[in-house]
Structure formats: structure tokens, C-alpha cells
Amino acid sequence: MPGLYDNLLKVQRPSRYTDREVGSIIKREANLRVCLIYPDLYEIATSNLGIQIIYQLLNNLDGVSCERAFLPAPDAIKLIIDSNDTLRSLETRTPLSKFDVLAFSVSYELQYTNILAILDLAKIPFRSEERDGSPLVIMGGYATYSPSPLSPVFDIITIGEGEEVARELFTTLRDAKINCLHRDEILSAVKEIEGIYIPQLFEVGERIKTRVVKDLDHMYVPENLIVPNFSSVHDRLSVEIARGCRRGCRFCISGFVQRPYRERSPLRVVEIVNEQLRRTGYDEISLMGLNTIDYTMIAELTKYLTESLREKKIGVSLPSLRIDTPLIDTILNTQMVRPSQITLAPEVGVECLSSAINKEYDRESFIEKIVKLNECGISSIKLYFMIGLPGETDDDAQSIIDLVREIRNRSRSRRLEITVHISAFVPKPHTPLQWSPFADVDTLKSRIKQIRSGLRGRAFKVK
CATH class of the missing domain: 3.80.30.20 (tm_1862 like domain)
Structure with a gap:
């Protein structure tokens, strides 16, 4: 059975799943491929200023490409499941499981279940410990100020304001990919960045310093x-x-x-x-x-x-x-x-x-x-x-x-x-x-x- 992307006329607002908006970017060649995900509908995600900033920032980094994905509406979710398809990126319709990094921007707690729904649609295991061959899954945004409930899900969590930490984090991940580092080595390298919380490497009593942009x-x-x-x-x-x-x-x-x-x-x-x-x-x-x-x-x-x-x-x-x-x-x-x-x-x-x-x-x-x-x-x-x-x-x-x-x-x-x-x-x-x-x-x-x-x-x- 054809999937969602071959049956857009069968869902409400098919333009939620089409690309080529004014301002969107497609970088064909990159060392690190990132999919930036907002766990809500397209029309809500595109109103989020943080998504706009991080998307452009990552695409401006040498050797890094960034695409986007969002939570589909219920009718589209049904079509994906019924056709045994998978959730794909907006720009190139690449399956999420094929990216090097999935970067979630999470605004509030009610989006937690949407995160799991997206991982399920992408056929990616929920728990970090079960994802050795899958993309690294990262979380940023307001909801990271209380990260413990989702610490089993994410490999990396950024604490604080994202504009500065994102540049350092994804540059480090790009270099790690170029040097073919193993997953454990990547997490150890990233842990040295200020404002980064690695759940599986965290020790009781350790303090994570929040990143703050000093000069707007x-x-x-x-x-x-x-x-x-x-x-x-x-x-x-x-x-x-x-x-x-x-x-x-x-x-x-x-x-x-x-x-x-x-x-x-x-x-x-x-x-x-x-x-x-x-x-x-x-x-x-x-x-x-x-x-x-x-x-x-x-x-x-x-x-x-x-x-x-x-x-x-x-x-x-x-x-x-x-x-x-x-x-x-x-x-x-x-x-x-x-x-x-x-x-x-x-x-x-x-x-x-x-x-x-x-x-x-x-x-x-x-x-x-x-x-x-x-x-x-x-x-x-x-x-x-x-x-x-x-x-x-x-x-x-x-x-x-x-x-x-x-x-x-x-x-x-x-x-x-x-x-x-x-x-x-x-x-x-x-x-x-x-x-x-x-x-x-x-x-x-x-x-x-x-x-x-x-x-x-x-x-x-x-x-």
C-alpha cells in the first residue's frame, strides 16, 4: 500500500508534508546529517522562533546539514502505520532513522508523549540503551530544565539557551563523525561542553551549568x-x-x-x-x-x-x-x-x-x-x-x-x-x-x- 507521501491528497492540509517553502534549505553534501524535530503539528512548529534560529544556524555550519520533521496529524499517522511506512524529513523525505542526529526542541511537558509517537513512527527504539546503531537523539528547549523524566530516552540533553551551545555541540559531533568515533567516545567528547547533560554518564552530585546568551x-x-x-x-x-x-x-x-x-x-x-x-x-x-x-x-x-x-x-x-x-x-x-x-x-x-x-x-x-x-x-x-x-x-x-x-x-x-x-x-x-x-x-x-x-x-x- 502506498504511504503518506504518495497519498497527500487523502489527508487534511497536505501542505503540512510538502517542502520548498520560502527560506528552506537543502544541503546535498554534508559530513553530519541532522533532523531538527518539533513534536507538534507543522503549523505550530513553524510559529516557533527557536526552531527557525537553530535550523538556519546548523545549516550555516560547514559540513552540517539540517532538515526538519514534525508530528503528523492523526489522519497522516494512520496512513503511515497502515502502509508500514516510516516518518520522513520534510526537505528530502529521508527516513528519520537514516540521519546521524535527531534533535528535538521541546517546549513543554505535554509534548513528551509526542516525542515517543515520533520515535515510534520512525521505527527507532525509545530507550537510549537500545539504540547503538540508530541516530543520536538530542533534546533542547524549555522542557530541558527538568530533564529527568526523559533521561532514559535521550542520549544528549542541552541545558539552557541554545544559540551558543548548538554551535559547539554540532561542530563536535561533525568532527566525531569525520574521525569515525564510536558512540561512547562521542558522548565522552560532548560531555566536556558546558551546558550538556549526558544521562548515561551523569554522576550523582554533578552540576550542569546552564548556558546563557549574554549579549542579544x-x-x-x-x-x-x-x-x-x-x-x-x-x-x-x-x-x-x-x-x-x-x-x-x-x-x-x-x-x-x-x-x-x-x-x-x-x-x-x-x-x-x-x-x-x-x-x-x-x-x-x-x-x-x-x-x-x-x-x-x-x-x-x-x-x-x-x-x-x-x-x-x-x-x-x-x-x-x-x-x-x-x-x-x-x-x-x-x-x-x-x-x-x-x-x-x-x-x-x-x-x-x-x-x-x-x-x-x-x-x-x-x-x-x-x-x-x-x-x-x-x-x-x-x-x-x-x-x-x-x-x-x-x-x-x-x-x-x-x-x-x-x-x-x-x-x-x-x-x-x-x-x-x-x-x-x-x-x-x-x-x-x-x-x-x-x-x-x-x-x-x-x-x-x-x-x-x-x-x-x-x-x-x-x-
């Missing part, structure tokens, strides 16, 4: 970005303006493991924006960071970009913001060309619980800011809330309902639409709340039902 202005930035074959989840140009966070919300791993806080200079940001817009053709840019409103010159930067790109009808957007954001004018600057939904993250509806998670805010001031934004023409607001926090009660869930309804009632425009996004608290390692219990399923379902019931009507959307 001189950090590697791709000359070309891949433009997906169809609209991705975040269909815009993403440009990082800062890394780390000054705040330290007690539930957020990024605010602790990505210290210290660093900024990219406004001049360098503008250079990157202009060059990558020219190469990609996007009509919107997103200024990325954990809390972009903390960026020292955010008001000046958004104003300059908005005014300079206005004639080209290119919009500027910001990711979700803390609710103590003081710069209403900065937010309004981003709405001048392409009005979009404003996203704020109060997390909780009551001030005492906000103090417990170190995300304090004044309720009245917050409501007034949203009313002011609405008066200035903002008609759509998204609010992020978290349930299942330590010490939370049904009254705290009710406070979310009360806060959202009061915002709506005090807004003069009847056109204001409020989207409420609910997520469950997940204890993260290296945070003050890492040992807090995860709320039981019945409690979470009850709180979600309570919030949905309290926010009925066309003015509200609960997700």
Missing part, C-alpha cells in the same frame, strides 16, 4: 526565515527584544531560569525588523519577550516602528502583558495600523491571591485601564486566568466572574468583546511553587463549569 545584540540571527506553506498559528514575523524577566511570578519557570534580564538595543531591533520583513513579506510583526512592556524604550520603539511601517500597512503587536502595565499610549500605538485583540494576564480575580503568586495588582486601576482602552477604540480584550492555585477556593473562581462582568458593565461601548482564557496551574521546577500540589480533576472541572456558567452571553467567550 551579537547573538546569531538568521538571515532568512522559513515562510510556511500556509498560515501558521502565529502568522507574523516574531522579533525578540528582550530575554528573561524582572518580575519573578512564583508559578513561572521562565522568570527564574532565564535570568538575568537582557535587552536587545532598539537600533538592532529595527535592523532585524527591516531586513526580515524585506525577506519574508509579512504584514505584521510581534515584539517578543516575557514581559515586553518592561523593555526600557518600549514606548519609543513601538511608536517608531508603527510610524515607519504605517505606509506599508504593516502592523505591530505585543504578546500578553501584565495587568499593572502603565503605558496605555504604547498599547494604543500598536493599534494604529492593524487593530487587534489586546491580551492581558491578571491570572486571578482577587488581590490577595495575586500577592501569593507575586503578581500583585490594583483591581480598580486595572478596570479603569481597560475602560480607557475601550474608550480609545479597543473592542476586543483577551484575559488570561489560572485556576487550581494553592489556597484557591470557589470564591476565588467567583471573583474572576465578578471582575470580568464589572469590566463589561463599566465599558461604554456595547461592542467590547472579552475572551477569557482559563488554564490550570502546573507546578514547575525551580519556582517557589514547585512543591505545591496539582489540583484534582474534579476541582478543575468544577471551577471551569462555574466560570462558564457565570460568563454566558454574546459579550463573553470562555476558552
